[in-house]
Amino acid sequence: MFQVLCIFIPILAALFMPFFYKKVRSIHTGWFVLIVPLFLVTFYATFVPLISKGETEIAQLDWIPSLGISFVSYLDGLSLLFSLLISGIGALVVLYSIYYLDRTVEQLHNFYIYLLMFMSAMLGVVQSDNMITLYLFWELTSISSFLLIGYWFNRDKSRFGALKSTLITVGGGMMMLGGFVLLSIMGETFSIRELIEQAPQLATNDTFVIALILILLGAFTKSAQFPFYIWLPDAMEAPTPVSAYLHSATMVKAGIYLVARFTPIFALSEVWVWLVAGIGLLTLFWGSFFAVKQTDLKGILAFSTVSQLGLIMSLLGVSAIAYHVNGAQDTVFKYAAFAAIFHLINHATFKGSLFMIAGIVDHETGTRDIRKLGGLMGLMPISFTVALIGSFSMAGLPPFNGFLSKEMFLTAMLSVAQFDLFNFTTWGVLFPIIAWVASVFTFIYSFYFVFRTFTGKIKLEELPKKPHEAPMGMLISPVILASLVVAIFFIPNLIADTFVKPAVVAIQPFLYTNPEQVDIHVAAWHGGITPELLMTIGIIILGAILFMTLAKWQKVYEAFPAKLTLNNLYDFIVYEFSDKWMNRFSKLYMTGSIRGYLTYMFTGIAIIVIGTLFIKDGFKVSFIGASPIRLSQVLLILVLVIGTVTTVFAKSRITSIIALGAVGYTVSLFFVMFNAPDLALTQLVIETISVALFLLAFYHLPKFQKVEERTRFRFGRAFVSIAVGVMVTLVALSAHSQKYIESIAQYYKDTVYTLAGGGNIVNVILVDYRGFDTLFEITVLAIAGMAIYGMIKLRMSRKEKNYENK
Structure with a gap:
């Protein structure tokens, strides 16, 4: 039970943030918040010895048991790894924010409420075994990220970025929910674990591929895959602690987690292999290519994040090939899932540190414009060192952890070209080529970020503030992350045995039953000249040449038409199409006439209901068990009809009110006749009050005037009225005639x-x-x-x- 409750600890702690902010003004609110992620990372660390052996921990809290919906915390190698990243990186981000956000200026209680809400949401996403609760937490991440990105709501760009990210990710989340529903129908369960066990049977279902595509739409939108990546650069308007947390280690990794978690279910489909690997590789190239174009430090990191997410996604796609190869445990494809998880850890360390350094540069110089920066190495030596370590790791250079996972990535891409399945013999050769070209641009933007910022001539006249090294408190978190970047390079197998291999077992449960079977040894040098080593040498040589000649060829980006971009397409859909065209269309029917609105609604309802009854053969008539119709009932029906017609066509308000009252009183007589005195009494009271109120209201209205248009018979309105009456009659007859369940x-x-x-x-x-x-x-x-x-x-x-x- 406590395992489930730990998911909600951050959001419960958020309730006390206004108190700490208002009552304890002498202490930064972040110090109280820091306790939460520190406790969580300590709690989840206690599961490491157990999970690293291949065990799992499950705890359940019933929510809607009648529908099979519960809060199920499922800790295996994959979910535990993400939980440690969420809480561990969260602790470093909170510590960083204490020195980054001024408590005398910022509304800190709002910031930390949103941050804690997001932390709970992410823990819920990665631990939920129930797809409905997973979706609940998934959308909570979108809501909380909207609040965090738009934290500086007085800035137009912040509001724009928050709205853009929400529209895209929530739209993808709705698609994902559709996929979950289809899966639950196919497998008759919401449990992911139970669906994994049924994977071979699910793959034969006609709606399997539809569910696959819908779930991938949710994953691709959240993890900024092409073409949905456009929200991520605009989200950089958020405070740097938000960028370091959401857009390097957590939120954007939610889509990665989703693909990894559902790989055992969908890997049997070649559509999954092609979409995940292909879109991932395209995103890798696209992000790395356009990162070099950016001039904002966080803009460079945003596109680099898009690129790195594409790299991890492509590895997960390639790892699915192992399900289609005999003796897959002995093939090179086992490296793909391992490399994906290993690089996910590495990316969280080096990218988190780089985001924090970008924030430090902005905080201490007053700008993130790389064209105004340069020569900061002497003034900010610690920041430069951290940036150098993070950038070199991102570029895939030794002795940093990014080098190890990048080599595995190249190995996996080379193996695809030799794979004789799904037409990889034809198109598989593109995988290593695109991977190599993208890696060259990764090398370029990594060097571009660090050397254009910290080397060269300093431009003090262009800087809003006189630069100096950041306070030590602000440097603690990026220094810790940079230290991990170096440490992981020298102890990779300790990290692999403890965290990576258990996660690989969760991704490929049909291939491995425990982490010991994942026979992979990480090393910087395997001896001899390998194709991967030659590719790395080529990346370094060509990347260095292109970086040094950047000024000569960077203008190539100007050749791309500014109007033919995905951002312009988004602007057209959201602002041009929605605001202008749809507003014009809505004005055609939004006339302010209640009668018109009722006509539209009743017409639509009648068409849908009557059409469904006959198309689905749902109309049945049976009078078995019905009581006989007596003469008194026929007379009451005639009174009802006469009263209704009189109400509609009366030329006097008093006549209409009396006729309407007669209709109501006649209905009460039916209740008396059917032995329902309570209902009859209620109807009589309501009818009496209604008639009195109508008389009182109409007394103060202007005198009734005869209008020629009102007396004209309207065939359209008559048709709608008759259609609604027929619909109600048909539904009533069908409901009486078809009783599938006992009353x-x-x-x-x-x-x-x-x-x-x-x-x-x-x-x-x-x-x-x-x-x-x-x-x-x-x-x-x-x-x-x-x-x-x-x-x-x-x-x-x-x-x-x-x-x-x-």
Whole structure:
């Protein structure tokens, strides 16, 4: 149970942030927040010895058990790794934010509430075994990231970036929910573990590929894959601690986690292999190529993040090939899943440190524009050292951890070209080529980031602030991350045995049963000249040449038409199409006429219901068990018809009110006839009050005027009215004639006295059995009452104001 509750600890702690912010003004609120991720990383670290042996920990808290929905915390190698990253990087980010955000200027309680909300959401995503709760937390990450990206809401760019990220990621999340629903229908369960066990049977289902595509849309939008990556650069308007947390280690990794978690289910489909590997590789190249174009430090890191996410995604796609090869454990494809997880860890370390350094440069110089920066190495030596370590690791150079996972990446891409399945013999040769070219640009933007910022001539006249080294408190977190970058290079197998191999078992459970079977030894040098080594040498040589000649060829980006971009397409859809075209269309039917609105609604409902009844052969008529129609009932029906027609065609308001009252009183007679005195009494009371209110209201209206248009018979309105009447009649007849389940009436009769302790069955049904209905009705009446009170009070205040002005 406590394992589940730990997911909610951050969001519960958020409730106390306003108190700490307002009452404890002498201490930065971040110090109280820091306790939460430190506790969580310590708690999850206690599971490492158990999980590293291949065990799992499961805890469950029922939510809606009747629908099979529960909060299930499932800790295996994959979810534990992500939980440690979320809490561990979270602790470093909170520590960094304490020195980055000024408590005398910023609304810190809002910032930390959003951050803690996001932390809970991410823990829920990576630990949920139930797909519905996973989706719940998934959308909570989108909501909290919207608040974090738009934290500086007084800036137009912050609001724009927050809206853009939310529209894209929430849209993808809705698609993902559709995939979850299809999977649950196919497997008759919401449990991911149970679906994995049914994977071979699910793959034969006709809707399997549809579910696959829908879930990938959710993953691709969240992890900024092509063409959905456009939200990530605009999200850089968030404070740097947000960028370091969301966009390097956590939120953008949610899509990576989703693909890794569902690989055992969908890997049997070649569509999965091609989409994940292909889109990932395209994203890798696209992000690395356009990162060199950027002039904002966080912009460079944003596109580099897109590129690195594409690298990890492509490795997960290639790892799925192992499911299609005999003796896959002895093939090179086993490196793909290992490399994906290993690089995920490495990326969190070097990219987190680089984001923090970008924030430090901005904080201490007043700008992130790389064209104004340069020569900061002497003034900011510690920041330069951290940036150098992070950039060289990102470029894939030794002795840094990025070099190790990059070599594995090249190995996996080379293996695809030799794979004789899914037409890889034809198109597989493109994989190592694109991977190599993208790696060259990765080398370039890594050097571009660090050397253009810290070397060269300093431009003090162009800097808003006089630069100096950051306070030690702000440097602690990036220094820790940079130290991990170096340490992992020298102890890679310790990290691999403890964290990577258990996660690989979770991704490929049909290939491995425990981490010991993942027979992979990480080394910087395997002896001899390998194709991967030659590719790395080529990357360094060509990358160095292109970096040194950057000024001569960087203008190539100007050849790309500015109008033909994905960002312009987004702007057109959201602003041009939605705001202008759709507004024009909506004005055609949004006329302000209630009668018109009712006509549209009733027409649509009638078409859908009647069409469904006959298309799906749902209309049946059976009078078995029906009571005979008596003469008195026929007479009452005639009174109802006459009263209704008189109400519509009467030329006097009084006549209409009386006729309408007659209709209501006639209905009450039906209740009396069918032995329902309570309903009859209620109907009589309501009808009496309604008639009195109508008379009172109409008394104060202008005199009834004869309008020629009103007397004209409208065939369209008559047709809609008849259609609605026919629809209700058909539904009533069909509902009476087709009873697929036993009526609940007998249950009420049997239990009203024994279980509910009441003698009046109608009262018991309303108060006990349908208590929520009554509660909601009371709530609606209360809200309506408050609204009426507010309107009356507003009108009275206006009258008083006018009186005072006079």
